Amino acid sequence: MKIRSAEFIKSALHPEHYPPADLPEIAFAGRSNAGKSSLINTLLNRKNLVKTSRTPGKTRHLNFFLINRTFRFVDLPGYGYARVPMLLRRSWKGWIETYLSKRKALKGAVLVMDIRRVPAEEERSLTAWFARHGLPCITVLTKADKLSRSRQIRQRFKAAEAFAAEPEALILFSAKTGQGRNRLWEAIEGCLRRDSAPGIPVKAPERRDERATTPES
Numbered sequence: 321m322k323i324r325s326a327e328f329i330k331s332a333l334h335p336e337h338y339p340p341a342d343l344p345e346i347a348f349a350g351r352s353n354a355g356k357s358s359l360i361n362t363l364l365n366r367k368n369l370v371k372t373s374r375t376p377g378k379t380r381h382l383n384f385f386l387i388n389r390t391f392r393f394v395d396l397p398g399y400g401y402a403r404v405p406m407l408l409r410r411s412w413k414g415w416i417e418t419y420l421s422k423r424k425a426l427k428g429a430v431l432v433m434d435i436r437r438v439p440a441e442e443e444r445s446l447t448a449w450f451a452r453h454g455l456p457c458i459t460v461l462t463k464a465d466k467l468s469r470s471r472q473i474r475q476r477f478k479a480a481e482a483f484a485a486e487p488e489a490l491i492l493f494s495a496k497t498g499q500g501r502n503r504l505w506e507a508i509e510g511c512l513r514r515d516s517a518p519g520i521p522v523k524a525p526e527r528r529d530e531r532a533t534t535p536e537s
Contacts, residue, residue: 321505324388326364331381333415339384341425344512345392349416349446350432352398355462358495359432360385360393363504370395382419391512394419394426399442421453428456428511430504435461435475435492439482447483456514458491458507459483465494 332338350356357370364387383395396416420426429450433443450457461479464472472492480487491507493500 321363321509323365326366326369326385326387328369329384329386329392331383333381335418335422338382338419338423339392341423343386343391343425344427344514345384345394345423345425346508346511347394347396347420347426347429348432349396349429350398351434351437351440351442354398354432354434355495356395356398356432359430359460359462359493360395362495362498362501363508364393382415392425420449420455426455427514428458428508430508431457431459432462433459433479435464435467435472435479439479444482456511458504458511459485459489460491460493460500460504462493462495464492464499465496 329339330337348356348360360370361367364385369385370383381397385393385395387393396419399416420429431443431446431450433439447457447459459479461472461476467475473487476487476490476492480490483490491500491504493504
C-alpha cells in the first residue's frame with residue numbers, strides 16, 4: 321500500500337458525532353500499552369500522526385484518520401488498564417460495542433497484542449465477538465523485536481493455542497524494524513475489498529514474513 325496522504329479527522333464517542341459512513345473503515349483494538357499507536361504510525365509511514373503515550377489509558381475517544389482520501393482507520397480506546405475508573409471502563413465498553421456493532425462502514429478489525437503476553441479473557445472474548453458478528457479480525461503480535469526469533473515462534477504458538485487458531489494466522493510485527501508491515505497491509509487490503517455483506521474472519525496469507533527496514537517517516 322502506497323500512502324499518499326494520512327490525516328487526523330476527529331475524535332468522537334457517540335454515533336451522531338462520527339464522520340459520515342461514506343468510506344470503508346478498519347478499526348484497531350488492543351489492550352492499553354500494546355503498541356497500537358506505534359503500529360498505526362508505522363503502517364502509515366508517520367512518526368506522530370497517532371500520539372503515543374507512556375501512560376496507559378490515555379486514549380478515551382474513537383479517533384478517526386483519513387487515509388489516501390479513500391478509507392479510514394479508527395483507533396479505539398485501549399482496554400484492560402486497572403487505574404482507569406470502573407465507571408469509565410464500562411462507558412468505553414458501551415461506546416466501543418456501539419461502534420463495532422452498528423457502524424455500516426466497518427470492514428474489519430485489527431486486534432493488537434504484545435507478543436510477550438498470553439491472550440487473556442478480553443482478547444479471547446473480543447475475537448469470539450468478531451466471529452459471531454461476521455467481522456474479519458486480523459490478529460497482530462507487536463514488539464516482536466524484543467524477542468529472539470525462536471522466542472517469537474514460541475510465543476506465537478502459545479497465542480494461537482489460546483485463540484484456537486493456526487500460528488501462521490497471527491502476524492508478527494515490529495514498529496522498530498518494520499517486520500510484518502507488508503503482510504499486515506495485505507490483510508487490511510483484503511478487508512477493504514469486502515462488499516457490504518457479512519464476511520468471515522480473515523486469515524492472513526500464510527507465507528514467510530521477511531524483516532523490513534524501518535519505514536521512512
